[in-house]
Amino acid sequence: MKVKNFNSGKVMRKFFGSNKAFLAIIVGALIVGGVIYFGNSRDVPSSVAPTDLSEAKCLAPSQVLVTKVIDGDTIVVEGGYHIRLLGIDTDEKGYPCYEAAKSRLEELVLNKKVKLEKDKTDVDKYGRCLRYVFADGENIDLQLVKEGLAVARFYEPDVKYKNEIAKAEKEAIDNKIGCKWNPTENNKEKIDxxxxxxxxxxxxxxxxxxxxxxxxxxxxxxxxxxxxxxxxxxxxxxxxxxxxxxxxxxxxxxxxxxxxxxxxxxxxxxxxxxxxxxxxxxxxxxxxxxxxxxxxxxxxxxxxxxx
Structure with a gap:
């Protein structure tokens, strides 16, 4: 039997020329899928052992030097372990109280040896150690709330210092203390x-x-x-x-x-x-x-x- 010899190049050009919209959709879907895949495949911070996060354990010691402050509620300690302060939440970068909270936390703990105290949950979904931080016997989580730089934020079962921190937040709100509850404070004239x-x-x-x-x-x-x-x-x-x-x-x-x-x-x-x-x-x-x-x-x- 005699087989016809098709010109494959012409056929492909004709196909792509008449299906541009379809191909654009396919390419777009592939790009979005790649972004989602690689975005969710980021490395887990070195705060935990290399295992499934559901079984992860915090490797940071209880007495350790603070080497970096990420923001008002996250620090890095010696060994590269990331620590998320429990019981509080501070502004992210780009929000009004970000710099004030970060700067204050630096003053309180940077280059100082601190005590890390665990509650019930060891690490969060990002692999960060969840801890209350103490410096010179002072509960730093509580202090940031007292100064109106952080808000109280508790999730069961981690509620060890809930009463103290909630009380400090109420007092800060009632007395309009700090950046969170007295936004004009950072802009007021310095006392001469x-x-x-x-x-x-x-x-x-x-x-x-x-x-x-x-x-x-x-x-x-x-x-x-x-x-x-x-x-x-x-x-x-x-x-x-x-x-x-x-x-x-x-x-x-x-x-x-x-x-x-x-x-x-x-x-x-x-x-x-x-x-x-x-x-x-x-x-x-x-x-x-x-x-x-x-x-x-x-x-x-x-x-x-x-x-």
């Missing part, structure tokens, strides 16, 4: 300490010189009047000691005024809240603790809020 008026803690009245908080370290051992803005406070749950930090957040504060538990009854209730974000003067002998200048406040006449 030189323009405030004083009636009690003055050189004329006490006979002692006035120095700015960031210059206090030059006058160790001397009785001075120290002035500045209290931007960060802390009431230690262990000792009930109140720390009023001037000009910069702990541990980078210029100067600290300290009220020990035994002297707290002499002061207003919750001085850590009362003096926060105020321009003040304090009087006393300047000492040093852990390389930072401080004054011990024993009576309210040692501190004055400027007007």
């Amino acid at each position: 300490i030189s323009k405030l008026n004083w009636t009690e803690l003055t050189k004329e009245k006490l006979g002692y010189d006035v120095v700015n908080a960031c210059q206090a370290s030059k006058y160790l051992g001397k009785e001075m009047i120290v002035q500045g803005v209290i931007v960060d406070t802390y009431n230690s749950p262990k000792s009930n000691t109140v720390f009023l930090n001037f000009e910069k957040f702990y541990p980078n504060q210029c100067f600290t005024a300290v009220i020990f538990s035994s002297d707290l009854p002499n002061f207003v209730e919750s001085p850590e809240d009362y003096y926060l974000n105020k321009g003040v003067r304090v009087f006393g002998k300047i000492k040093t603790y852990n390389g930072k200048p401080e004054v011990i406040l024993e009576k309210p006449s040692q501190i004055e809020i400027g007007e």
Whole structure:
């Protein structure tokens, strides 16, 4: 039998020429499918053992150095392990409070050894270790909520510190604290300490010189009047000691005024809240603790809020 010799090139050109729309749909589907496949095939972070995530275990030790801060609720610790802070949520990049939360977390934990505390769930769906983070005995997750930089966010069964964090969030909302609950806070004018008026803690009245908080370290051992803005406070749950930090957040504060538990009854209730974000003067002998200048406040006449 005689077989016809078709011109395959002409046939193919004719087919493609009359089916352009159909081919475009096919090519588009292949591209989208590839994006979805490769997007879902990303590597699991090195925080977990190389196994199915349903059986993954966090490999990060409980005491470890923080090497990087990703954002306000995610850090990287020595060994490359990614840690997601439990019980809170902070703004992603591009949202109003992203920079404020990230910067504050850096001040609290970066290049410091921290304690990682587990709840019930070991890792999340992205392979990150789920932990509460403690630095210098302070619950960092809780602190970010107190300062209005994070919101409380709990998912069963991880609710170990739910009551404390939820209470801190309510107080931050009620008092319009921080970027989350007082959006204008980051845009308000910085307090100009030189323009405030004083009636009690003055050189004329006490006979002692006035120095700015960031210059206090030059006058160790001397009785001075120290002035500045209290931007960060802390009431230690262990000792009930109140720390009023001037000009910069702990541990980078210029100067600290300290009220020990035994002297707290002499002061207003919750001085850590009362003096926060105020321009003040304090009087006393300047000492040093852990390389930072401080004054011990024993009576309210040692501190004055400027007007």
